[in-house]
Amino acid sequence: MNKLEISGTVSFQETCQDRWQAIYFSSSYGTTFSILGKFKYDKVQKKLLSTTLRLVNYKGPINMAIASAKYKLARKWIEVKERGIAVTKIIRVISIEVEVRGLIITNVNTPVKNEYVLTDCDLKNDVYLEIDRVLLKLNDGGGHKENEVFDSEFFYRDGERNPHAFSLKRIEYMQARNLNPPVDARCIEENVGGKEVSRIERVNPKKEKVDNSAGKSPGNVCPKGYSKIIF
The missing domain is CATH 2.60.40 (Immunoglobulin-like)
Structure with missing residues (x-):
């Protein structure tokens, strides 16, 4: 071998x-x-x-x-x-x-x-x-912080702005071209205080799920x- x-x-x-x-x-x-x-x-x-x-x-x-x-x-x-x-x-x-x-x-x-x-x-x-x-x-429960330490390996935040989807919209969000880009409704409902960066799935025009390594979190x-x- x-x-x-x-x-x-x-x-x-x-x-x-x-x-x-x-x-x-x-x-x-x-x-x-x-x-x-x-x-x-x-x-x-x-x-x-x-x-x-x-x-x-x-x-x-x-x-x-x-x-x-x-x-x-x-x-x-x-x-x-x-x-x-x-x-x-x-x-x-x-x-x-x-x-x-x-x-x-x-x-x-x-x-x-x-x-x-x-x-x-x-x-x-x-x-x-x-x-x-x-x-x-x-955080054992999957939350965005533990003992007031924010989990930057899995979540992204920016002040009091709404949580965002760390996918193809992340550059737009970070450059503040759109203060509140579209978000996953589940994120708001669960009140996580930050968007889990690997959670969004990219879908191509044929409605097929495709790999989006750029959307994965560092963690x-x-x-x-x-x-x-x-x-």
Whole structure:
């Protein structure tokens, strides 16, 4: 199978099982953070016995932390495209979904439940650790703020103007060419105080729903991280 030209590296070797290894870097709400991992792997059984994760915050105003983490067992052989390389590559991954949220208790070790077993066939190829980061809203109930901190990753606001649809109208709204452009009526009815930016669906002239990546909120765009595993 294929090899990635750009990736990190993580060791499952016995000599590295007692140390934290950096496996992911990102930023949300202006805070840069990393995710570290400890891995206990049994080379004879070809089994990942335990995985423990920890998030470390660097510069930025909002403390980030891991809310939960789990293996995506059904995700094994995947297609990826590296930036600047047109060819689609197929790689074997151990995928971990990591849910991250701001304003919760930090510096807590998070275990990934269950074990993960590899096969001889798997080990004939390069295997990559995939971190699938998912950002959760600050407010558990989906509201636009938590402890008076406005959730800028999922909502947009501008003073006392009506909430707006973060879609094709967003530029018009931000440039104040139209003080109160059309809004989704549900937003007013629910009195959310800000429009969830990924909520509006774009429809083409044939009344078919089409993807509108420009309408997605920053919090809904979470890049994955890949590290080649050294066994």
